Amino acid sequence: MKILSLRFKNLNSLKGQWKIDFQDQAFQDNALFVITGQTGAGKSTILDAICLALYQQTPRLDKLTQSKNELMTRGCGDCLAEVEFAVKGKAYRVYWSQKRARGHADGNLQAPICELTEIGGKVLATKSSEVLKLVTDLTGLDFSRFTKSMLLAQGGFAAFLNATSGERAELLEELTGTEIYCEIAQYVYQQNKHIQNELTLLTEQSKVLSLLDDVQRAELDAEIATLTQQQKTLTTEHKALETAFNWLQQTQKLSTDINTQTQVVGNIKEEQKNFESKEEALVNAEKAAKLTPLFESKQQAATQHEKVKQQLLEIEQKRNANKILMQEALTDQEQKNTQLQAQQEKTTQTLDAINNVLAPLDLTIAEKQSQSQQLTQQQLEKSAIVEQEKQKLVEQQLQITNLQQQLQTLQLTLQARAYIPQMSEKLSTISLQLNQLGEMQEKHSTLSQTLTSIEQKKSEAIKSNDHAQQAIQSLMLQVEPLESKLQQAKTDIQNALSLLPGASINTASVELKQLQIQLEQCQSTLPLVDKLDRIEVDLAKITDSKTHLENSLQADNEQLLAWKTQGQQLAEEVKNTEKLLEQDQIIQSLSALQMKVEESEPCPLCGSLEHPALVNYQKIDASHHQSRLKELQQQLLEARNRYSELNGQLKNKQQQLQQMLSSLQALLSEKEAQLQQWSSNAYLMGQEYNAQSNALLLAQKQSLTLQIQELTQKIEDVRTLERQQSEQSDQLQTLSADKNNLLLTQQQSIHTQNSLAEQFETLSADAAQITSNIDTTKQTIVASLPEPSQLLASSDLTFLAPEAIFNQPEQWLAEVTQQVTDYQLQLTQEQQLQQQLSELSQQHSLAQQAMQQQSELLQQVTTQLHGLIEQINSAQQQRKTQFGDASPQQLREQAQQQLTQCQTQLETAKSALQTLSATEQALQGESSQLIALEQEYKAHLVNADTQFTQALATSLFTDQSDYLNACLTQDEMQSLIALRQHLQQQLLTETTRLQTLESQLAAQQALKFTELDLSQATQALSESEHKIEQHQQTYATKLGLLQADDNAKVKQQSLLKQQQQKQENAQQWTMLNKLIGSADGAKFRTFAQGVTLDNLVYLANKEMANLHQRYQLQRNVEQPLALQVIDLWQANAVRDVKTLSGGESFLVSLGLALALSNLVSHKTQIESLFLDEGFGTLDANTLEVALEALERLNATGKLIGVISHVDALKERINHQIHVNKGASAGFSQLDAKYQFNEQVISN
Template sequence: MKILSVEIYNIQSLRGKHFIDFTQEPLKSAGLILLTGDTGAGKTTILDAITLALFERTNRHGAQKIAEKVISTDEKEAYVSVKFEVNEKIYTAQWNVKRKKDKYETEMWFTDHQDESQSIKQKNSKEKAQEAIQKVLKLDFEQFTRSVMLAQGEFAKFLKSAPKDKAAILEKITNTQIYRQISMETFERHKNERQTLENLQTQRQHINFLNETEVQGYQNQQKELETENRNLEVEIKEIAEKIQLCKQLEQVSNQISDLQKQEEQLQAKKVSIQKLEELCNWHEKTLPLHHQFGLLEGYQTDFECKKSEITKIDEDIQKKQKIIDQEKANLEQKEAELKNFSSIKEKVIEIIQEEIIPAQSQIQSLSEEKEREQEYLQRLEQDIKMAIYRAKIKWQESQNVTENQEKSQIVEQRINELEQILEKASENELNQKIEKEQKIINELESLKKLQEKESSLLQELQVKKKELQNAQKELIELQTQIQFSEEKKALYQEKVIFEKQKKELSELRKELQEGKECPLCGSTHHPFAQNITFELSESETEKNLKESERLLKELQEKILQNQAQTLSTLVERLKKDLKELQTEIQQKSKNLENENINQQNITELIITKEEKVENQKKERQKLRALQTEYSHLKTEQHILGIENKLLQKNLELENLNKRLQEAELKYQNAENECRQIVPEIQFRSYQEFQEELKRHQEHLEQELSKTQEILQQHLNLLTAFEAQKKQIETDLENLSKKISSEQLVLEKAIQEIGLQNIDELQSKILDEKTIKNYKTEIENYKKKCTENQSLLAEKIKEQENLREKVPAKVSWQELEGKKQALEQKRSENQQRLGSIREKLESNEKDLKKYQELQKNIENQEVIVNKWKKLSDLIANPQDKFARIAQNITLEQLIQRANRHLQNLSERYALQKDDREKELSLCIVDRFQADTIREVSTLSGGETFLVSLALSLGLADMASRNVEIGMLFIDEGFGTLDANTLDTAISVLETLQSSGKTIVLISHLAEIKERIFTKISVEKTGKGFSKVLVPYQNFTQNAPEN
């Protein structure tokens, strides 16, 4: 099975049409494809689209209400189409959805490009389409997601879980829960079949029979009772007819009485109907003034609303003024910080020029002088060697002279003393000095490594600081924009509420009814309540409000994406590591101060100390040679002179070292003083320190500029509030003039129709609903009077006809009592008949039931024996059968996983842990003499490789029925180092030789650098993304042959 193309339209974040064609280059020949994009861009949405087209469900959303979960926001239709190949045959699966109001209509199509007669394209055929797709794929949804979309995450969970939880996880991964279900079903089936047999046997024991004599007696009683009941039925029917006539006569008499009462009520209501007619006439007379009166009321309502609006704007101006005062104070604080930093900067530069730079020059000068003294010492050692050589020659010349024997003995005694001194000085002191120098070298090398690490951390810290500063600037800017947008939104919301209140007031005026009190003013007259209408269309204010809400939402999303907090945490961690490292460096530097070591010359001193140790070793050899020469020495005056010079130079060298140490201490104190003044800037060199000061000052200046911009924005908004207030005051003045004008015109028209004032006009005006109800009530009254009179005449005539048919001096109550007595007798007979029939029928049923039960018991015994044998084999409370099946499945999975693991890592192999009763795995470490290790000892990267091997093995098992030509692996590579990542990618690329294409889903930069063929998902804003496929520009970017 191999996917050839995917077409997506309006699915989640992928709004619009997106098409991925795996049959075009470079996707066609690529063995490894990277599906990349930012987190949340929509990479996994492409996998959801594939399973949606094939199975109408996804891993993330399941199958319930899938349509409303996957369709893009505010879209009315969507679809997914997947073209795939199985056994060199091409098929297409498509899933469509359309939204109509609050309902979603879905369709699923299946196309067989080889045989169109097998295609399913009719509506309401989703079940058939899914059956056809699964038949071709030979995979259901669970098998597809395990074999095509690898479940390495589940295997990582399986490897790290407790033994008691591994069985459940393995069931979920390998779908072996069916064996547990078979075992349970077998146990329950045997239990149910055995219970069924016991129930049948119990039923058979409770069956009783009647003998033939009892049956005959019951049959005779049945015939007698049936004859008596037939006679009673005839007599009851005659009495019922007479009762019916009596009841009809009584009913008609009651109806005549009711009609006469209704006639009296109608006459009493006549006066009120006349008053209603008078009100309707007045309404018609005042009809020409309705529109003018409604217009006046509208002006008055607008006037009150404008007054409320001015009050609200005054409150907003006061709030904004407080914010402006606060921003001004913030601006003054920023200016003070900038001024303070400028003075600090001048002080630090003064310290550098007056103390640090002269100290550096003094240290360099003393170091050069020390080198010159050391060269002079070397020359003295050469003179000592030459003097010893000359003394040896003289001693050889005078060896035969007897007169010098006594002096020779004295010289030999002195030579022995010198030999002991030289031996002691040569062996003990030089050895200790060499060991001390070697220890210093080791400390210097360690210090050098720490300083290299410190330099690396400093560089990383500077980068993260810059990123943090940029993120904080962006965050401040976004927060300012959000605050400004929220204020605009609040203003628009208030305007929308005000406009809605105006509209609601108009609607409430329509609901007022004549004669009922108004909840606001208490008036019972509501003229023109139905004559004033407002357009309930979307106003400009509502549009502005929606636009403000949209901008605010975008800004909030940007803040969520801002990484300032994350970068700040990282910078703090780097500072902590750097502080610990600097503490260790200072400790080592302190240990080396006694040896006159300068931190800035550590690298040179390491080389110098190594040379010095080597020279000292050579000097020790020279001293040993001198020891031999001293044994022949006869004179010592010249040597003692040279020794005195050597001792004097050593004293001068020690004095020089003390001066050098004092200069270095002065330099260190000046450097510490700079750090205390500006602790946030690391001191490394004068040039770098000046650049850091300059950058810090620029940062403060940018903060000052940003604060000025924010203040200006608030000032602009305050100006807008004041302009709006001025416009509303102008509107109030115009409305006041209109109200006065309309009142004069309306009062003149009122007097012309005979009314005194506007209040009297208002009392005569009725709304349309009231006038319509009055007219309907008048028409209904007249119609009801006519109908009542006609019906009364008909009922009187019907009463006369019934009196002729009803027997005289007989009431229906007497007839009813006689009828009930006969019915009671019939009921008693019927009960006796029912009892007899029930006994006879029950006896017959019992005979049949006994025969059937006997037959069923024999058949059930056969069934129980069969299930008992099967239950004894595979059904038990400890899930023995499920454990056996799981162990077999796990062994097969391990065999297939080891084939892939061999390619991923030659070091490890999987095997089942036979030491544990639970389902457990262990690792064979081939690099450690096949040592058996727990899987919990694996690192994160090693765990991922093992999980990937298990996933590939599971894919092999799941694809036994169909060849899988394409695999999707979603994330999981973040725990691998560079070498292991290269190995994993190389192994995945080798799967191309078996006809497989691997699609990795990841956003890691390391993977992007290693995989050439990429499908990118890029965000376009507002929560949507687009898919970029490499073949779209492959032709022009392809290298020339």
Template sequence: MKPLYLAMTAFGPFATMETVNFDDLGEHPLFLINGPTGAGKTTLLDAMNFALYGSSTGDRKGESMRCHHANDATETEVKFIFALGNAIYRVDRKPTQTTLAKRGDGFAKRQASAQLYKIIAQNGSPEEWETELLESSVTDVTKRVNELIGLNDAQFRQVVVLPQGRFRELLTAKSEDRESILASLFNTAEFRRIEEAVRERAQRINNEYHALKNQLKTQLENAGYQSIELAQEKLKADEEPIAETLKELNQLKATREQAQKDLTQAEELTKRFESLAASKQKLTALSEQAEAVAAAEKQLNEHDAAKRIQPEWLEFSRAREALSAREKALQQAKEQNEQAQLVQQQAIAELAKHKDTPAQIDKLKLAIDRFAKQLEDLENVNATLQELELKTHARNSAQEKKAAIATALEHTTDAITGTKVELTELNKAVQQHQNTEAKREQLQSQLQRLQQRDSLQRRIETEEGAVREAKTPLEEAKQTLADARIASQQLRLRWHQEQAISLAHELNPGEPCPVCGSKEHPAPAHSAQEGQLVTQEQLETADAQVTQCNSKLEKLRLKVNAAEATLASSQHQLKTHLQELGDLAKKSADSIQQDLTNLADLEKQQEQQKKALAEMNTRLEQLTVKEKKHREQATQFNDELHAAESAVKALESRLDTIDSDKTLRTLSVDEIETQRNTRRQQIDQLQTEHESALQRKAKAESQLASAKNAHETSIKEEEAARASLQAAEKAWSGKLVESKFIDSEAFSEALLDSELEAQLKQQVSEHREQLIQVNTAIEQDEQAIGDQTKPDLSVLLAKVDELKQNESSVDHILQSMRSKQEQLRNMIEGYQKLVTQSAELEHEYRVIGMLAKTLNGDNELRMSLHRFVLAVLLDDVLHEASVRLEQMTNNRYRLVRRETAGDRRQHGGLDLMVDDTFTGQEREVNTLSGGESFMAALALALGMSDVVQSYSGGIRIDTLFIDEGFGSLDSEALDLAINVLANLRASGRTIGIISHVSELKLRISKRIDVVRGVGGSTLRVG
């Protein structure tokens, strides 16, 4: 990331818009940001950090960065253009702020906003460059910046910006925090996912293995076996009883099948006897129905004869009905013709009444024209009168306005004079309280340094207490070790004595002593007291107790030494910090806090005065505008008065010309309109009645012609229907004579409806078929029975039921035995499969489980895979950092990585140490002095920048900003640090330094000067 352009408006101490074009400093500059305390040097870094992430390098909120000197109507805003490789981006960001409302009076709170653009063309000034919008919300812009730069807010402050009071953060960060920074810079999340994936797989395998073990145990318990071998023996032992039961079942089945066969044959013979009896009974019933069937056949024959002459009868009936209908239609047509002739005569007589209508209409139209002319003249007179009334009113109104505006102008002029006097007095009050911004920043810096002193003092008190607490168990442990050693020595002495007594018990007269070889034993050793003898186990336990106490003593001694070393380090830091404070150390943080409170009250009062001043300026502007407006209105109203008087005179002259005798003014427009409308209505009524009479005459003539045609047609149709009836009647009479029916009544009685005909036919047909079926069945049954007698089925049925019950009982026993055998076999097979799976999982877990533990840090180094990778990368960073640190410290210090964890309960691998060649020992980085810490942090940031860019093309760190810290260096160290930074500039880096050190002004020619003024600070680049 390389800065190109920065614009700040109403931001920090800058009341108006201030810009920095970094190209003015050179291609890859080493430049100094210079200015007095509180002028706003650090604000440049705050502005870049705020534009990118919405916060400052000192964790101040965006809304607190608004300049107190800014005009209330000016909005706080930062615009920052930077380059990432070949791509250029611009960020515009505004904080939440309160400014003058754009509409109406008062103030309005405006929410924070942000936009991110990509520069696509560079024409004109930087703010005129052509852009493409990428994001337009506060959250989305910050997220996209994180993705583009590859650093979040905290990481940016640690790697790119070393802000005031925080240059040691990256150097002294906790191992976990440093892991987060390195992981983001080097994009090593994939190794974390590998750790997690292997751990989850190992856990899943372990869970599956134990689940299988529980499942194996449960299967055996549910089956009621203590081992799988017993289950297998049971499965084999069940085969013989099952075979015997199957043999018994087959025998019962054969017996039952033979009995069933005998029963089936007996049932068939019984059915034959029953069928023969039923057929004979049915034959008797059919014989009784023969007479009724014969009557039905006769009735059907007569019906067939009637149907043969039925068409002629139907034709005769239809012709008779048609003639009757035609006679009725003829009578109706005759009546309609007579009615039409009567209507035509009435229409002709009505039309004769309207022969004078055209003349009447012409006379009425002439009257209407006279009324129209009279109405036009009256409307002209009335319009002139109305206009005259309006002009007269306008003249009077202009006279009143002229008088009113003269009074208002006098009041406004007096208000302007009074406001100018008040404004002069308030300006004097505001000028008395300027430049509080610099004083506030100075007090905040002093408060922060005093709070750091108080924090160190409290930490020293805590560490002194820790030393005292650590020494108490140390003394107790020394006494415990001494007691354990005495007890062990006494026990060992007693053991040696008891060994002599044991040998004495085994001596026999005349046999040599195994110790001295003598055959005489004048004074063998004996025990002075009765009791248990000391054993070898007791001696080993006593020695182990001594070893354990000694180990505990060493651990406590190391703890005391560590606590004393920590205390000494803190005391050294406090001493260094007090030296840096100087006379400020005599003050308390509470007094500085009270000064800040007083200053805040003063700023609040000043803010109220400024707001009142702005309101008064606004009121003066409004009064001036109001005065100008009143003068313009006075001129306007005077012109209107002259114009109105001229118009009144002109209208009065025109009215005398139009209506000189004033007769038109006595007439009413409504009366003339009423007369004219009455004549129009009379014309409309005459025209309507005349047209209606013509239409009725035409309609009557048309209806008469239609009625005549209909009457003639009806006469012809009646004659045709009568001829058709005569022909049909002749044909029917001929057919009736030829048939066997006496008359038409006999013919009608012979006809049957379709439903009765179908019933009779079905009756005859069914009787005939049933008679054939019954005779056939009787013959077949008598042949099948022969000379056999009817069997007794109850005996055979009882035998079959008994055999079925026996067979079912044995079959149930067999199925139960087979089911249990199958369940046992399935259980054994499932158990064996689970055993195989369990063995496979156990083998797999030996490999994956060990791998998961190793990758997740369960190893001698307490280092996970992710930390191992980061440790390798950190070694590269420390190598590059140490090259520069050696240059800045005359080869005294090198940065190294602690190989083992300082605390076995925590993961190691990323803790930093400093290798001091003067002492030949490694020590904690927090033991460095202020100047040494600054150089180490600077070297670490530079080394981080080099390695990050060499490993990842996605993250480019082309810029480094350093805020203070050089004041802690002596002249020689300062020369060495400047040389390192100059070498970086030669390699294509942009280095910005904020410092009060006067020697830097002589060594660095490129500068951004921050100039403090009464109304806010300004910038000068060169």
């Protein structure tokens, strides 16, 4: 890490903004430099700025926050520090600043602003915590390591050398990060302890397991086999009862549904009956709807005809009104023409009078008014001057009177204070005496308070002694019963422990934990068993229903086959009968030809000479065969309906059977999945699921819960007794401590009484002496005051009374001093008043003469003004009489306006007449159109009325009123049609549903699972469930004992195996713990710190060989972390480092500091070093050695800065930064070249 540049502002005495660029050519040429200046100038502040920017704190101050900043320059509103540094060739900039509110020096501190950026790159962090963490991560140095390796600050240079062994251990751990060895040692210790406890726990657990012998296990197996057989019998009986119960419930439900559905069908039929009246209205409305278009056409024609007639009437009314308006407009036009001619003559006369009379008159008035204004202005000016002179005379007279009164009052006051010059001479002496008197009175008051306090303390000490004695006696009475209770508590604890397994809480807690684990495992299996039980019940129900359904399907198939055979037979009979009747009809149609056939004559149809059909033909009964055909057709239809109905039922049952098979397969799959979970459950390992599994697990759960409750209560009893014993022991210790405290208090009280008595006697004598001195001083002060005969005012007598002086001496002195000052001021004021009064009298005489002259001038101007005003008033009266107040221009405009108004009115009248004429023509044309349209609409109305009347005559309606009564709106018709369709559809749906329910009830009743009724079946099922539950509890108890024995055997084997594995691991950890383990981590930490110290001593000796070859360091054999110095010039004599002189200590500390810098640079190479200590204690030779060492370090490429005011150092190092201390204000400055100007940089 290398510091590239430093910029800071307003830190300590360095006010202003400064920047030191360590990359400047001067630092490149000579990287060894010294920072010089007077003590307190601010040299160390430069190093503080580096720490502040990097770590937000300094070696001399804690972290700077919003509430505390002692580094900001006094009287400034902000400060900052910025450092540019490089790590592994990459440059960064870290910035810190803080301001006060509004930038004012007295403003509240604001939160600091921090930022870390890559130079020329992105911002890495802006929060203070993140900036600090990133700086530490990038440099590998926290604040402590930085101040021990790169920046060696004041006061910490020799900290490591002079530290004790404990302090040195902490420093080594902090500097080198060896705290990990302490953590490793503690971890080894804790891990070994944990493994040994686990091994002990496994041993205790294997001892508490109890197992069955072979005879007990055989008896238990026999009992379980018997119970299993009984369980199967009970389960079979229970399933049969469940099937019967379900059949009875379903039959009852179907009967109830049929009754309900019958009621629903009846309600629908009732609704259809109520709808018959609305049906008739709907039919009439549908017939009336056919006439509606003709009726609407007629109504529309009548409306249009009436509308045109109304419009024609409105047009005629408008024409009549327009004619009246036209006549009025013509009359108005004639009047306006006459008015215009008269106005033109009047306007000409008015303009002549304005030009010949009014204009000359106004000019005369204006001239005289201008003269009047000038005279008025002169009058006002003269009046103001006169008034000013009068006011000035009055004011001067008042001033003269006031001055005379002030002078008189002041002279009386001076006469009354004639004693003050005498008091002024003695005032300093009296002041000194009063100060002495005040000190004596204050001392006397303090002594009095002290004496009173001593009296109170003596009384309190006596009371404290008495209270302590009483309390000691009371405590002794409490100790004996408490000791007896404590002994009894120990006996009770031993008795309670004897009831626990292993007579130990730890052993009992282990057994309790095992029982809780078993209970949790048992509880986790109950949902699995419940689910398997439900699956078994569902499987039994579905299997039973499947059997019954298959039997029903077989019977339905047989019945369906019978109906099919019967239908085929009936169809054949129908076909034969139809054929017979068809043949009979053919024969009947040929009866005329049959009559013509004779023997030995050819047949008219076939020409045959033989006619056997005529001989063998027998006539059939056609009506009988037709009746027979109808019966057969009816039977065939019924057989087909029965076949279709039964076929539909058969398909429904087949679907039900398929659903049952799917459900059965799903249940079997689910059962298989649950049985796999059963097999994989650790608690159920070795057990097989059966009907008694649920009862067995419930019994195990109950047994484990009872054992946990009993063992928990026993452990809690022991802990309660132990808490009681601890409380009683604490009480006994408290009483003993109270007793000792009381004895100590008693002794202190006696000592205090004796000491207070001696103090009281001494202080009483001092108080008496001070009282005597106070009285003497008061008499001296009173004797120096003026005699009462010299005082004129009663207030002076009171003021100089002893009570006023001695009660408030400071106030009295201040008042006397003020009176002396006031007296001197009053003398000066008297002289000034006399001089002012003489000057003011002269000024008053001159002012009276000036006022007289100005009054005469004012009278002359006033006389001239009155004459001119009379002339103006006469001319104005003449103008007003002839022309009024208007101006010539206004009169001309009025005349022209009146003429223009008459012309406008005439034009308006003409325009109105033209508009009315146009309106008349438009109305006449519109009237002609409406007359033609009215004739056309009238013909349409007659035609539409004729068509409607003819259609009404051919309908079922008698007249138009009858037709209108039958009409319904479109919404009403749609509503009635929808209601009719809804009732029909609803009746069909509900009737079909009723038939389906009746079929299902018949099929259900045919199954006949039991002769019992529902209540008997319910009671029988409940009794069966109770028997099964009792049997399952017995079975679960027996099976639980067997499984518990199996689990105990498996667990015992597992514990033995774990114990063997743990034993091997425990041996390894025991050996490791003996080597490095310890509870506080000191064993391994001390070893690691010793190794680190050896490395540090080795590095320090290398550095010291370059500094001074006389001394070497080594570790103390007796104190592993202590250091000793070897004096190579004194036969390798070994002595303690504390025997080194100041200069020797500096050299050794410098060697250690350089070694520490190398030691902590394992992550980051240190390329900069700043020293702020120690050079002032070196002699010339030692200083030379130190400088040579620094020059060698500089030769390696390191930047090295030294703070010092040693002249030899300044002479040796040419590259210097001077800190110049100011002559005043406490501020310092660097050289001008380091002053930073933000404006110049930005430009």
